Amino acid sequence: MRSPTIPRLSLSANAIHKFCFQDKSILPPPTPNHHLQQLSESRIISLLDSCTHLNHLKAVHASIYRCCLEQNRFVLTKLIRVLTNLNSPINGYPRAIFNQVQHPNCFLWTALIRGYVVSRLFHEAINLYDCMKRDCVRPNSFTFCTLFKAATLMGDVGLGCQLHGELFKLGGFGGSGFFLHAGNTLIDLYVKCGVMESARNVFDEMPVRDVVSGTSLIVAYAKGGAMEAAMELFDELDVKDVVVWTAMITSYSQNARPRDALEMFERMQGCAIEPDEFTLAGVISACAQLGTTKYSMCIRDIAERSGHGPERNVFIGSALVDMYSKCGRVDDAYAIFKVMRERNVYSYSSMILGFAVHGRAVEAMQLFCEMKKTDIRPNRVTLIGVLTACSHAGMVEEGRKLFKTMEETYGVTPTGDHYTCMVDLLGRSGHLEEALDLAKSMPIEPHGGVWGALLGACSIYNNPETAEIAASHLFELEPNNIGNYVLFANILSSAGKWDGVSRVRKLMRIKGLKKNPACSWVEGKKGIIHEFFAGDQTHPRFREIKQVLEDLLTRLRLHGYQPNLVSVSYDVSDDDKRQILMTHSEKLALAFELLSTESAHTIRIMKNLRICEDCHIFMCGASKITEREIVVRDNLRFHHFRDGSCSCGNFW
DNA sequence: TTAGGGTTAG
Numbered sequence: 001m002r003s004p005t006i007p008r009l010s011l012s013a014n015a016i017h018k019f020c021f022q023d024k025s026i027l028p029p030p031t032p033n034h035h036l037q038q039l040s041e042s043r044i045i046s047l048l049d050s051c052t053h054l055n056h057l058k059a060v061h062a063s064i065y066r067c068c069l070e071q072n073r074f075v076l077t078k079l080i081r082v083l084t085n086l087n088s089p090i091n092g093y094p095r096a097i098f099n100q101v102q103h104p105n106c107f108l109w110t111a112l113i114r115g116y117v118v119s120r121l122f123h124e125a126i127n128l129y130d131c132m133k134r135d136c137v138r139p140n141s142f143t144f145c146t147l148f149k150a151a152t153l154m155g156d157v158g159l160g161c162q163l164h165g166e167l168f169k170l171g172g173f174g175g176s177g178f179f180l181h182a183g184n185t186l187i188d189l190y191v192k193c194g195v196m197e198s199a200r201n202v203f204d205e206m207p208v209r210d211v212v213s214g215t216s217l218i219v220a221y222a223k224g225g226a227m228e229a230a231m232e233l234f235d236e237l238d239v240k241d242v243v244v245w246t247a248m249i250t251s252y253s254q255n256a257r258p259r260d261a262l263e264m265f266e267r268m269q270g271c272a273i274e275p276d277e278f279t280l281a282g283v284i285s286a287c288a289q290l291g292t293t294k295y296s297m298c299i300r301d302i303a304e305r306s307g308h309g310p311e312r313n314v315f316i317g318s319a320l321v322d323m324y325s326k327c328g329r330v331d332d333a334y335a336i337f338k339v340m341r342e343r344n345v346y347s348y349s350s351m352i353l354g355f356a357v358h359g360r361a362v363e364a365m366q367l368f369c370e371m372k373k374t375d376i377r378p379n380r381v382t383l384i385g386v387l388t389a390c391s392h393a394g395m396v397e398e399g400r401k402l403f404k405t406m407e408e409t410y411g412v413t414p415t416g417d418h419y420t421c422m423v424d425l426l427g428r429s430g431h432l433e434e435a436l437d438l439a440k441s442m443p444i445e446p447h448g449g450v451w452g453a454l455l456g457a458c459s460i461y462n463n464p465e466t467a468e469i470a471a472s473h474l475f476e477l478e479p480n481n482i483g484n485y486v487l488f489a490n491i492l493s494s495a496g497k498w499d500g501v502s503r504v505r506k507l508m509r510i511k512g513l514k515k516n517p518a519c520s521w522v523e524g525k526k527g528i529i530h531e532f533f534a535g536d537q538t539h540p541r542f543r544e545i546k547q548v549l550e551d552l553l554t555r556l557r558l559h560g561y562q563p564n565l566v567s568v569s570y571d572v573s574d575d576d577k578r579q580i581l582m583t584h585s586e587k588l589a590l591a592f593e594l595l596s597t598e599s600a601h602t603i604r605i606m607k608n609l610r611i612c613e614d615c616h617i618f619m620c621g622a623s624k625i626t627e628r629e630i631v632v633r634d635n636l637r638f639h640h641f642r643d644g645s646c647s648c649g650n651f652w
Numbered sequence: 653t654t655a656g657g658g659t660t661a662g
Binding site: 344 | 653656658659660661662
């Protein structure tokens with residue numbers, strides 16, 4: 001029954017006074033001139049609504065005193081809700097108010113139960129619900145909402161089922177829609193407990209296919225990767241508001257389907273639904289994945305115009321930092337970061353990682369030092385960023401030190417991804433043996449990323465023996481990852497081990513794996529994407545492209561450029577190798593950009609695979625003789641070619 | 653007067 005610390009009150013005015021006002025720090029007794037102040041009920045409710053601090057209650061406490069005497073359950077229910085929202089200890093003032101009501105109704109019970117749920121005193125809340133039933137007070141939709149919320153917070157799906165049964169006995173979700181809200185909360189409970197079938201059953205049982213519960217289900221489907229089911233449900237909803245549209249957009253974005261996310265965004269605008277800051281954060285994230293600038297600029301404009309600029313909104317700001325960095329504009333990303341008034345671990349992590357993948361390790365480390373002076377704790381993603389910075393700049397000692405102390409200093413236990421960064425750092429800097437030892441001595445089973453990093457390092461240092469070890473693990477862990485086979489075959493071919501190359505190619509044939517074609521793309525005027533595949537001669541301007549490349553080659557040769565024939569992993573003649581090198585996708589894209597852009601324009605090329613050795617040397621030379629800045633994003637990082645050298649310092 | 657949607661890596 002009721003808490004033993006608070007006895008049932010007699011209804012004398014003195015007793016009410018004592019229990020309502022005994023704690024002077026919460027609410028001092030009314031002064032004589034406020035005594036029994038005559039405010040109307042609606043005025044009291046409105047004053048209660050505007051309270052944002054317990055002290056504000058002083059303005060109405062004489063009226064509250066009167067409401068206690070008059071047993072005004074409506075005002076007292078509101079008061080308990082307000083006290084709960086202002087974090088007043090539930091067993092103190094709110095409980096005292098409840099206890100002096102002679103016949104509490106369903107609303108008053110529910111307000112009290114809610115207070116206990118908000119205070120995370122779940123068992124007391126459930127006990128009160130039992131008391132309420134014993135007093136023959138019929139629960140309503142709000143009561144069930146509150147109880148389902150408690151079950152959700154407790155993760156107690158059994159309790160949820162039991163309450164579901166009781167609600168069903170009271171008439172289910174009803175034709176009147178009376179229990180609609182409770183149904184939504186129940187669906188949310190089943191969804192959060194991972195019982196999708198029950199959630200769907202409740203949804204199908206409800207008389208109205210409500211957009212709120214529909215959104216819960218859509219998000220749950222999307223989290224499980226079932227985007228088709230999510231889309232189907234979305235199409236079935238009669239009413240679609242900005243929240244459910246946003247849920248679809250961010251779900252596509254989180255499932256690495258940025259084009260679908262942007263398509264949904266355009267559909268939403270077609271339906272004249274205004275995006276809010278939630279929508280924009282999701283759309284910006286999709287733009288970041290695509291790495292295309294034009295669309296991203298438009299979204300930034302929309303954000304600024306609708307008052308959700310990076311200065312005001314930390315979600316938008318962080319998303320913009322990430323987007324600019326992924327579009328190859330790390331300086332723009334930093335400009336955004338600097339104007340943000342609020343920053344969180346996402347903002348810092350995105351910026352640190354941005355500097356890291358753009359080869360600006362010193363700035364990444366400086367920002368990390370700056371972050372450590374704030375109250376924001378680095379998390380596992382931040383540390384991946386810092387280790388990546390060390391890796392791309394060959395800062396071996398700094399990386400070793402951070403990796404050794406990260407658990408103790410930041411409370412982050414190294415995951416497989418942190419080991420990947422470390423193996424990458426050691427491997428890239430030539431410490432192949434130490435990298436191998438680290439992979440072998442991991443306390444957790446190394447995933448494909450770890451062995452992949454080692455294989456990458458073996459490719460840089462032409463070490464087919466260690467590559468053999470890494471590849472054998474990779475072929476077991478990721479039997480269908482074509483990239484591993486190709487990289488291993490390249491390592492063997494560079495070492496002239498043609499027997500090994502045929503062995504790997506045969507393995508690929510048996511498994512039916514086909515090479516992922518190398519592809520580079522650039523963004524033309526009006527955001528049009530021009531794609532170039534390796535060896536592809538079908539572009540309408542191919543003749544001109546070829547001519548530009550030949551001219552460039554002649555000039556580069558005068559500066560000492562020699563084609564790097566080892567970059568071709570086919571057993572063909574040197575002449576053929578030279579031909580193949582000249583049709584690598586990033587070179588085609590470069591020539592196209594030289595043809596179609598002004599001389600002051602920075603050339604930005606995206607590539608799906610790692611840039612090859614020959615193209616890297618070629619781009620360095622091209623940046624010098626054309627006096628153009630060239631930015632190439634490969635599958636892992638950005639290369640900024642300027643005046644004959646690259647920001648990666650040849651560590652990639 | 654209760655309920656559904658947001659940013660970093662992989």
